[in-house]
Amino acid sequence: MTRQWLRQLRPDPDRPYQDPAIPPAAVTATAAVLGPDPVRWALQTADAMAAEVLEQVPEHGGGPAPLATLRRSTESTVLAALRLLFAEGSGDGDTLPEEALESCREFARRGLPLDRILRGVRLGHARLTRELTSAVERYVPAGERLTELRRITEELFSHADTHASLIAESYLAERDRWRGSDEAARRATIDDLLAARPVDPEAATRRLRYDVARTHLAAVLWCERADDPLPAAERLQHTATALARTLGTGHPLTIPATADTAWLWLHAPDDLTGLTDRVRTDTDRAPGVRLALGPPAHGTAGMRRSHYGAREAERVARLAPGDWLTDYREVRLVALATTDPEHARWFVHDLLGPLASEGSRMRELRETLRVYLAEERSLRAAAGTLHVARNTVTYRVKRAEELLPAPTTAGSTLELRLALEIARAELG
Incomplete structure (x- = not known):
């Protein structure tokens, strides 16, 4: 027996929809069973769950x-729950998806308390139950609705209970392994540096096997989905x-930050001239890896300063994916x-x-106006930068x-240029 009404699930057009965070293979496997629209519903629901968990925890x-x-974690969990419900409990419900397991291990390494993790699990399953209850009321005939609601509530409760137990087991095992590792000691030193807590430079240098007293250039590396046989960790290390x-x-x-993100510190070269161009043209990066550079800065305080600059560059880069390299x-x-x-929007x-x-x-039009203003209103320079005819620039400007709410004036040029730069990052 299968629940055919699950194949009628449709995403809400009024809710935001993002590209999946899980690997394409996981999406394709569930779509082959339920169809593409139920999968989009599941991903939309999972991302709403993540937003609610983040707000509450x-x-x-x-x-x-x-x-x-x-x-x-939420996307893989919702897809697994749908497959389990579709098979009416005959599926593999006593294991966690690999993405959820890796998330749990990462939470342990970050020191996130177990009770906060389990709070997130309860919130997520409560949200999924509400969404499925609404779906039953929409897609299941009235005469069968009460029975179906009771059955899926019981199945989801059992699934949530098993899920929480497996999460706790995985978390405790990873926490115990992590506490005694050299990796944990290195991460603790980095955490102290990033929190601006007092650190003995000589002791930190020995533990990190990296001279913290020099001038640093920090970077954040992360993997986007790419068809490559190499695991994310190997691609990050290669880059x-x-x-x-x-x-x-x-x-x-x-320092590994997540399964597909790494934090990096290097000693800054003496000659910083053209550094970004050198990195962009000469670095043999692995497929699908993107990189954000921080500003060069000195000493232990400089490690913190450069790292947070790289994190900000990463945030801007993720707003509008484009070039693989972003310099703070x-x-x-x-x-x-x-x-x-x-406020920026x-x-x-x-x-x-x-x-x-x-x-x-x-x-x-925005890009043309942005370049025109950046080139100090030179039609010729803007045309050269954009590789279009001068008349094209004139028309577009x-x-x-x-289309602007008010005429562009000299006094408003700074604000206008800033708005165009923000729009470029957020809207493309």
């Missing part, structure tokens, strides 16, 4: 990488080694202006009005200015 967050970890080779500064300090020094204004995302729409609309045509 903020310890799960802390940046783009931890959020991606949480999304992988970290290649970056160090490009800069010629010796072995880097690499090139995006620091946008990073500063988008620290409060909601208000600012963009206030300044740009209809020009902030989505679509390729609006994107083209005129059209863009017509």
Whole structure:
């Protein structure tokens, strides 16, 4: 027996939908059983679960990488629950998806308390139960509805109970393994440095096997989905080694942050001229790896400063995926202006009005106006940068200015340029 009504599930067009955080193979496997629309419903529900967990248990967050970890966990869990319900309990419900297991291990390494993890599990299953209850009321005939509600509630409760037990077992095993490891001692030292707690430089250098008293260049590396047989950890290590080779500064300090993200510190080269271009052209990065660079900074305080610059560059890069390399020094204004995302969106729409609309045509007009202003209103320079005719720039700038809420004036140019830079990061 199978629950055919699950194949009628449809995503809510009024809710946001993001590309899946889990590997494509997991999505394809469930789509082969239930169909593409139920899978999109599941992913949409899972991301709503992640948002609710993050709001109620903020310890799960802390940046783009931890959020991606949480999304992988909720997405894999919801897809597994749907397969189990579709098979009416005859599926494999006594194991956790690998993505959920890896998330649990990561939580243990980050020191997230077990009770907060289990709180997130309860919140997630409660949200899934509410969403499925609404689906039963929509897709199951009235005469069968009460019986079906009772059955799926019992199955979900049993699934949640098993899920929580497996999470606890996996967490405790990883915590015990982690506590005695050299990796844990290194991570503890890094945590102290990043929290600006007092650290003995000589002791930190010995433990990290990296001289903390020099000038540092921090980086964040992360893997996006790519069809490559190499695991994410190997691709990250390959790129970290290649970056160090490009800069010629010796072995880097690499700290795994999540399953597909690594933090990196290198000793900054003496000559910083053209550093970003050298990294971009000479680094043999692995497929699907992206990199964010922080600003060079000195000593233990500099390790913290450069790292947080790299984290901000990573955040900006994830807003609008594009170039594989993002240098904080090139995006620091946008990073500063988008620290409060909601306020930044208000600012963009206030300044740009209809020009902030989505679509390729609006994107083209915004980019032309942005370059034109960056080139100090030189039509010739803007045309050269954009590789278009001068008349094309003239037309696009005129059209863009017509869409602005008010005429562009010298006094508003700074705000307008900032709004265009933010829009470029968030809207493309």
